Amino acid sequence: MSSPITLEQKQRAYSELSTIKADFAGRGWFPATSGNLSIRVGEIVDQKFTFAVTASGKDKSQSTPEDFLLVNELSLPTEATNLKPSAETKIHSEIYRLTGCGAIFHIHTVYNNLLSELCWEQGSIPIEGVELIKAFNIWEEDASIEIPILPNYADIAKIASGIEAALIPRIPGIVLRKHGIYAWGADAFEAKRHLEAFEYLFEYSYKLNLIQRASTRRR
Numbered sequence: 269m270s271s272p273i274t275l276e277q278k279q280r281a282y283s284e285l286s287t288i289k290a291d292f293a294g295r296g297w298f299p300a301t302s303g304n305l306s307i308r309v310g311e312i313v314d315q316k317f318t319f320a321v322t323a324s325g326k327d328k329s330q331s332t333p334e335d336f337l338l339v340n341e342l343s344l345p346t347e348a349t350n351l352k353p354s355a356e357t358k359i360h361s362e363i364y365r366l367t368g369c370g371a372i373f374h375i376h377t378v379y380n381n382l383l384s385e386l387c388w389e390q391g392s393i394p395i396e397g398v399e400l401i402k403a404f405n406i407w408e409e410d411a412s413i414e415i416p417i418l419p420n421y422a423d424i425a426k427i428a429s430g431i432e433a434a435l436i437p438r439i440p441g442i443v444l445r446k447h448g449i450y451a452w453g454a455d456a457f458e459a460k461r462h463l464e465a466f467e468y469l470f471e472y473s474y475k476l477n478l479i480q481r482a483s484t485r486r487r
């Protein structure tokens with residue numbers, strides 16, 4: 269059994285999620301109700317854990333008393349509620365199980381969708397030598413990283429079952445093809461830093477690609 273969650277722990281997680289949700293909504297990171305967020309509450313004990321997750325299908329630019337609920341490692345609500353957890357909760361559960369992280373943020377952006385398609389054939393998005401790679405705690409000079417891309421099945425359990433094989437240990441994120449990114453960290457602060465870095469690197473990479481293609485055409 270994981271230890272019982274106190275009201276204070278729950279309120280702290282909801283408050284943190286609420287602040288992050290408003291911040292990301294302000295950046296246009298939740299178009300058309302897309303995206304979902306979660307924070308783990310309490311420790312992982314005997315592979316059992318609890319996390320606060322966004323309710324499904326909400327306008328995530330609005331703040332209401334019904335934005336979040338608690339679920340367990342099986343993605344099932346741990347308290348009586350009318351709310352439905354995010355349709356993608358099983359992806360969160362699997363990432364917590366595999367990484368032991370403390371927070372997971374998922375967003376759909378044009379840049380993460382474009383890069384997932386541009387790099388689909390190679391199976392991952394390569395980024396070379398950009399300073400912001402250090403946001404992942406990768407400090408080597410001119411580091412090269414690859415961000416894995418997974419197929420975007422309609423069956424969320426099928427997506428979740430492919431995560432273990434796709435994970436790259438030092439990369440705190442995965443991209444679903446023409447869908448969006450999942451980024452995580454030890455806590456909400458770190459998950460946010462990672463997500464911001466991924467999105468910056470995707471925009472950089474997409475624009476670099478455009479410039480390089482245009483200059484190749486001119487030659």
Ligand SMILES: CSC[C@@H](O)[C@@H](O)C(=O)COP(=O)(O)O
Nearest residue numbers: 300301302303304324325354355
């Ligand atoms: C409305 S399109 C986006 C959804 O299909 C899904 O990908 C998503 O990110 C949000 O689902 P949700 O159930 O609200 O967490």
Ligand SMILES: [Zn+2]
Nearest residue numbers: 302303356448
């Ligand atoms: Zn999604």
